[in-house]
Structures are given as structure tokens and as C-alpha cells.
Amino acid sequence: MFDFSTVIDRHGTDSYKWDAADREVGNTACIQMGCADMDFKCPPEILDTLRQVLDHGVLGYATLTSEYQKGIVSWYQERHQVTLNPDWIVYVPRIVVACSVMVNFFTAPGDKVILNAPFYPPLNDVTLSSHREIIEPPLVERDGRYVMDLEALEKLVDAKTKMMILVSPQNPTTRIWTREELKAVADFCVKHDLLLFVDEIHADFARAGHKFISMADIKGPIQDRLVIVNAPAKTFNVMGCAMSYLIIPNDDLRARMLKALDAAGETDANVFGNAVMKVAYQKCAYYIDEVNKVIDANEDYLRTELPKIFPEVVIKPREGTYLLWVDFRNVFKDEAEMMDFFVNKAKVCIHPGTHFGSHFAGFARINMGCPMATLQEVIKRLTAARAQA
Numbered sequence: 124m125f126d127f128s129t130v131i132d133r134h135g136t137d138s139y140k141w142d143a144a145d146r147e148v149g150n151t152a153c154i155q156m157g158c159a160d161m162d163f164k165c166p167p168e169i170l171d172t173l174r175q176v177l178d179h180g181v182l183g184y185a186t187l188t189s190e191y192q193k194g195i196v197s198w199y200q201e202r203h204q205v206t207l208n209p210d211w212i213v214y215v216p217r218i219v220v221a222c223s224v225m226v227n228f229f230t231a232p233g234d235k236v237i238l239n240a241p242f243y244p245p246l247n248d249v250t251l252s253s254h255r256e257i258i259e260p261p262l263v264e265r266d267g268r269y270v271m272d273l274e275a276l277e278k279l280v281d282a283k284t285k286m287m288i289l290v291s292p293q294n295p296t297t298r299i300w301t302r303e304e305l306k307a308v309a310d311f312c313v314k315h316d317l318l319l320f321v322d323e324i325h326a327d328f329a330r331a332g333h334k335f336i337s338m339a340d341i342k343g344p345i346q347d348r349l350v351i352v353n354a355p356a357k358t359f360n361v362m363g364c365a366m367s368y369l370i371i372p373n374d375d376l377r378a379r380m381l382k383a384l385d386a387a388g389e390t391d392a393n394v395f396g397n398a399v400m401k402v403a404y405q406k407c408a409y410y411i412d413e414v415n416k417v418i419d420a421n422e423d424y425l426r427t428e429l430p431k432i433f434p435e436v437v438i439k440p441r442e443g444t445y446l447l448w449v450d451f452r453n454v455f456k457d458e459a460e461m462m463d464f465f466v467n468k469a470k471v472c473i474h475p476g477t478h479f480g481s482h483f484a485g486f487a488r489i490n491m492g493c494p495m496a497t498l499q500e501v502i503k504r505l506t507a508a509r510a511q512a
């Protein structure tokens with residue numbers, strides 16, 4: 124059993140989750156539960172291949188490892204029961220880069236791009252920074268579950284709408300879309316002549332009883348307008364190694380994407396990403412199996428403890444990811460009061476709902492990718508701060 128219980132101090136390691144967030148709130152006393160990486164070491168097999176790179180000592184330009192396509196194809200087959208053709212796979216360093224390239228080279232300024240809210244902010248930001256308009260239909264709650272309202276979306280789409288971004292599984296609501304939902308999105312994109320960019324970075328995280336389905340498994344004409352992006356980054360907690368991939372079944376679309384990546388200067392792999400790819404998908408499946416159990420236990424703990432502190436809290440059902448989407452609107456007067464309580468009084472940093480779209484003030488996203496002991500300390504701090512409120 125891998126050690127998921129030791130608390131590792133990440134302060135002073137130039138960690139985005141800890142050091143950048145500390146700077147933002149102006150102190151180092153907070154427990155950081157915001158940025159979506161996990162406070163666990165990555166699998167020892169990956170550390171070993173990284174060590175081999177360091178021991179060799181020459182950190183020159185790299186060419187993509189021959190294990191790259193092989194690992195991705197076997198992972199999708201074994202993990203998600205989807206058969207990929209290795210030729211469909213294209214290297215990209217990062218997911219947000221891929222989204223930016225797709226928006227900039229496949230749509231024109233003034234065009235519209237669909238992205239459901241609440242959304243992962245950088246996907247929204249790169250689209251807006253590229254002078255495209257975002258259509259952000261909020262997900263709606265039906266029977267306690269967030270769903271896409273494609274009927275409402277139908278009324279917002281026009282000739283300027285060129286592309287849809289789907290995050291699958293969804294961040295921050297944690298939804299794992301069903302086959303029927305994916306098929307409905309596929310049909311919608313075909314009907315409206317839209318390109319579909321599907322971000323599957325959270326594919327490998329699932330609450331027990333839930334099963335991820337890849338858009339690559341939705342057969343039919345959608346495959347000709349589909350760009351899937353994924354990475355080993357979240358699965359093995361190697362976000363800092365900048366190693367991702369695209370899956371593009373259609374030959375013409377893939378050729379256009381390769382040209383676009385060329386034009387953006389994005390063609391080289393790096394030595395550290397290569398080291399990850401040599402072993403992650405071939406040797407480390409046990410790691411994500413264990414992570415999923417740890418996250419389920421963390422969720423169970425928070426579901427028990429948070430309502431003892433905040434009886435009015437509404438914790439949304441979790442299907443995938445290592446995130447918890449929580450409605451504090453009945454607990455605090457407004458989001459400012461919520462953030463003051465968490466950051467200044469309890470010294471616990473979370474991401475507020477408005478981070479994910481203007482409709483979601485008073486919600487919070489809590490990152491549970493940490494040892495149980497960290498969560499216990501969070502609960503202790505929240506309890507103490509609440510007692511003083």
C-alpha cells in the first residue's frame with residue numbers, strides 16, 4: 124500500500140497550490156484546499172525514471188518517447204474499454220495550451236464558443252483572451268444532479284457559434300456524464316456544425332459505483348469533429364511535468380491541428396514528461412486505484428463532519444474528481460462573509476463559487492486530494508472558528 128497518510132510540507136517548494144496561494148492571502152498559516160493538485164507523492168516508478176534522467180545529467184531537447192502512444196492506447200483500452208488508433212494521438216504539453224490553440228486556429232475573433240458554467244476558469248479565460256465570445260449556459264439541477272440544458276442552449280446558438288468545450292468528467296460539479304448525455308452533446312454538435320473539444324483530464328477519478336465513458340466511445344459523425352485532450356497529470360499527480368495528449372480520430376482535423384500546433388511553436392516534448400510517460404500508464408494503475416479509495420474515504424469524512432459545524436450546508440453528490448462542490452448559501456450572508464470566515468478566521472483556503480462563473484456565489488470547491496490528517500486539521504480549525512463566530 125502506497126503511503127497516502129503522511130503529511131508532506133509543500134511550503135517553500137514554489138508550489139502553485141501552496142506558495143502562490145499563500146502569497147495571495149498574505150500569510151503562510153492557511154491550509155490550502157484550492158488549486159487542484161494532490162498533496163501526495165507520485166508513484167515511485169515515476170520517481171525512478173525521473174531519477175534516471177537526473178543521474179544521466181544532460182537535460183537537452185527531447186524527442187517524444189516511443190512509449191507515448193503505446194501507453195495511452197493501452198490505458199484507454201484497459202481502463203476505459205475504448206480502442207484508439209495510435210495514429211490519432213498528438214503530443215501537447217498542457218491542456219489549456221491545446222484549448223487555446225484550438226480556439227485561435229479553428230475559430231475567428233468574434234465567434235462564439237460554448238462552455239457550461241460552473242467551469243474550470245482557464246478554459247474560459249483563454250477563450251475570452253482570444254476575443255471569442257463565451258456562451259456559458261449554467262448546468263441545471265434535476266433530481267439533485269447537475270445536467271446540461273440542451274433545450275435552452277438550442278436558443279443561444281447561432282451562425283457565429285463554432286465550437287463547444289466539454290469537460291468530462293466535469294470540474295467543479297464532479298459529474299461523470301452518462302452515455303446518453305454524451306450522445307446528446309454529440310448530436311447537438313453535429314446538428315449545429317460545431318467542433319467539439321472534450322477535456323478528459325479527470326477521467327481516472329471515480330467515486331465507487333461510477334464509471335467514466337470517453338467521448339471516443341460515442342460512435343458516429345461526432346468522431347469527425349472531435350478533439351479529446353487528456354494527460355497523466357492528475358491521475359499520477361505529475362501536473363508539473365507538462366505532458367499531455369490529444370486524440371483526434373479524423374485525419375483532416377488532425378492534420379489541421381498539427382499545423383496549428385506548429386504555428387504556435389508547440390511541438391517538443393520535454394525530458395521530464397517523457398520520463399513520466401515511460402511508466403505511468405504501463406506500471407502505475409495500482410496508484411490511481413488506491414487514490415480513488417482514499418478520496419472516497421476523505422469524502423465520507425467531510426460528509427459526516429461538515430454538517431456538524433454547518434447544519435445548513437448542502438454538499439452536492441460527488442461522482443468523479445477529487446473535489447467536493449459545496450453550497451454554503453444558507454450558511455453565510457454572502458460569499459465575502461464565507462471567504463472571510465474560511466481564510467481569515469479558520470485559516471483554510473478554498474475556491475469560492477464565483478471563481479467558476481458568476482451564477483455560483485456562495486458555493487465552494489474543496490480539494491480533497493490530501494491525507495486524512497490534513498482534513499482532520501481542517502475540521503478542527505473550522506469547528507474552533509465557528510465556536511468563536
Ligand SMILES: Cc1ncc(COP(=O)(O)O)c(C=O)c1O
Pocket residue numbers: 159216217218219220243290294322324325354356362367
Ligand atoms: C478540467 C481541467 N482541465 C485542465 C486542467 C489543467 O490542465 P493543464 O495544466 O495541462 O493546462 C485542470 C486542472 O485543474 C482541470 O481541472
